Amino acid sequence: MLRAENLSVQYRWRQEPVLRGVNAEFEGRCLLLGPNGSGKTTLFRVFSGLTPPKTGKALIDGEDVTKIFGRVGALATNLPEVYNLFFLNAYDHVVAYSDILGGDPDRAFEFMERLGLMRDYLRKRKPWELSGGQRKAFTTGLALSVRARNTLLDEPFEQLDPAKKAWLAEKLSSVEGTLVVNTHETWVLKPFRDWVTYLIFEGRAYGPVKAGDLLESRLVKGRVEDAVITFEASGKVFSLVRGEEGSPLTELVTLDRVYEAGMG
């Protein structure tokens, strides 16, 4: 179980905060939906112990992440920066990381092969020489092979073809423990309709709601009473409401388009 308590993050003191007092609790299968630059990845970095919070706490199974050391299996992630230890080929990375993180290399290879990354190919490429989609498959395979109590997947569907997306969506539904998937794509609401979902805009988290409730709601400008969620983006207030008014969230395809909806 992962809990964020009033989390704020600022990379440099002159810059705008990336996270602004985020409160959220992730248990079971969860979605974190937000446009690019909203703070999704930063929130994952805080839970991974990589970015220190300016204020607040990130708790993993009740323990402050800043105090955790040597806790094998407590958390796994597909953040690519985590897999940047050696100047070795991708195959050696799988074997090395499986050993260090307590993962199963065969499980990782099986997953990667299903997404088109064969072992021979991995022997010939460094991780940073893989294409965007291949690299995503590589890091996601490594993260899932750990079977951690908590798994964070950052945009796992990005740059995958539709058939692979569908296979991965099915695969993720069978992951045990807490799994948090972040994405800016709204199609995930359909296959994951029973997942707990938070929206994140400009460093502020909104929720939780069931993905199915978001699937059936429409985006309108302004504050509406009894809205499923009301959030702010670019200084404007939006509400997700039931009924016929506004556009279905899935019609936006990506949450980046909320900003376009706010124009005019």
Place this chain on the structure above:
Amino acid sequence: MSRYAYYKLKDMITNVEALAWGIGFIEFWVIMWIFVFSPSSPQEAGWGEAVVKGNIAMAYSFLGILSMSSAAVGLTAGIYRSSFARRFITKFGRLGPASLIAEDFAGSIASIVLFAGVIFFSVEALSYARWGTLVVPENPVGVLADLVLAGIILYWIAYDIAMALIVARRVRGVSGGSMLSLIVGFIVYAQLWVSFGKAAYAVPLAPVPALLMYHSLGTYPPIGAYLLWLTGAGKVEAIDLRLAALSSILWVAALALIAVVLTRKGGAVSVEELGM
């Protein structure tokens, strides 16, 4: 014990960039020292075998340390850039901060020995090619051990600089910060002309040239100003070799301890912060 050390070793001996700094750059300095900075034949310059021996001893003592310092520059930058991964595996992997440091060191030591070997044998081989005289040091194992000791001290200096930059979140300081190892190397190099006196025992790496001189020539060297001593142009205070060795060992222990503390304290440097 994980297999980190094994993969670190594999990384070090297959990493083209590390090899270029650790071997290519060393060879460049060795060639410059022997073929450009030294006279073409000992007889022409009025040199006897003893002088060639002194020249080789200086090559080990100062060129060796300078070359190791150059290799340490790449090490700092590498640690800095992999800070995310290092941070993550100490939290959620089988390696805590102390065991990561121990395994990283174990994996790196083999490459330090390799670099020391390259310096030793290339100085010997190229000196022979230049002057036709094979001058073996008085204690070759001692010379190799001293070169490895220099590499170990520089490894910890490079590690601590990277971690200190991360802890202080001086994320733009990596290019300047990584050069600190080289600056330390040049401070030690300055002892060819000047003597730090007893302060040399307090400067990391500074007493190592004396150890190298001793194992190369078999005579007690001074505490600094080695050219003055080798040419017999002046009198310089003799070094206490036991104190020199103790100082080096204490520096290794202190720097390793600092590395553990900084690894526990340090976060990681993200791509956004690096401004890449």
